[in-house]
Amino acid sequence: MIRSDRRSWPLAIWLALLSGYVDAIGFQQLGGYFVSFMSGNGTMLAVRLAAPHGPLAGAVAILAMLLALFVAGVLVGTLIRLALPRIGQVAVLLLVALLLGGVGVLGGWTAPAMVLAMGAANATFERDGEVSIGVTYMTGTLVKIGQHLAHTVAGRELWGWLPYLLLWSGFLVGAGLGALAYPLWGLASLAAAVAGALIAAGAAWRLCPAA
Template sequence: MIRSDRRSWPLAIGLALLAGYVDAIGFQHLGGYFVSFMSGNGTMLAVHLVRPGPADGGVAMLAMLLALFVGGVMGGTLIRLVLPRGGQAAVLVLVALLLGLAGLDARLGWGMAVAMGAANATFERDGEVSIGVTYMTGTLVKIGQHLAQAVAGRERWRWLPYTLLWAGFVVGAGLGAWLYPFWGMAALHGAGIGALAAAAVAWRWRPAA
């Protein structure tokens, strides 16, 4: 997230909030599996493979979630390649559709992982993700790096947008944890509406022809 991305900070923070919200709902709905935090799923997959429990279905669930997430990244990236101008908005419409369907029918809950993978194609530069909105370990590393720069008297405030990104994710996760016991999967409708609002912003900011 460099200076040229400054206009994108509010949208990125909003999407991080959405990702935390969906991840908390998915975590509760799936009984302790993540739909956004794939590093955690990777660690759990390794543990389940090395120390399997009796009739352990965790391996299959974790492998499926990882595959769905990667599939979502691929789908979002292909949309960006096919639609160089409106691709960002189209990706977010896809995210909204997947979350809305999961909110309507819990059997479509797998769409949460696909949506979270696709959301990472929102911010791209030269074919690579420029701002990751669903994984925060790299964001924490950036916070630490830029705080060190600030202590050294350089680039005093560059840690701030990364901190806001991380905080957005945590606040969203808190909201998801709070609302799921009351609304269940229907709480995803709020995330779908949020993704549509983000798509409208992205469409407004699409590059000129």
């Protein structure tokens, strides 16, 4: 994964920070639902379906919509990568910026736009048709930290866990920044996310293979 292309580390960590930032804003805007952490939404959906009259009843349609929009974002992002193999990474990140800015802030469809953007962001890093670095879901990253720490303890490698720790830390820092920004500026906080996505697109352009 990350170890295979060290040039991708800084961009991946930056996007993890961006994803954490957007997720924290979305979490507050939606009153406890996630725009990038779909495992959490999936658990909440299952609980509500299993106990429709319990203390957590309701919001099934909202959760189902969030999950569907996330998958749709991944689908669109992947199609872009397939259609534009050389500059697909850049195009995906420009789409993320467009969704967070043009549609999210100006169009009034903020929550769907955030979810679509976070889904699409996961198509940024692909290898052989599969996601090579997930930038919005961190459970797998924690697993990688544990696996590579085991290899370190066994004497097989020294620093293999570090990029995954930086990836997770980036997400955590971003979420903290989003949690601080939203009470102060509301949805206008997404302007920083748009800028972050544009910066990422510029960095991705520099990583594009030669024609």
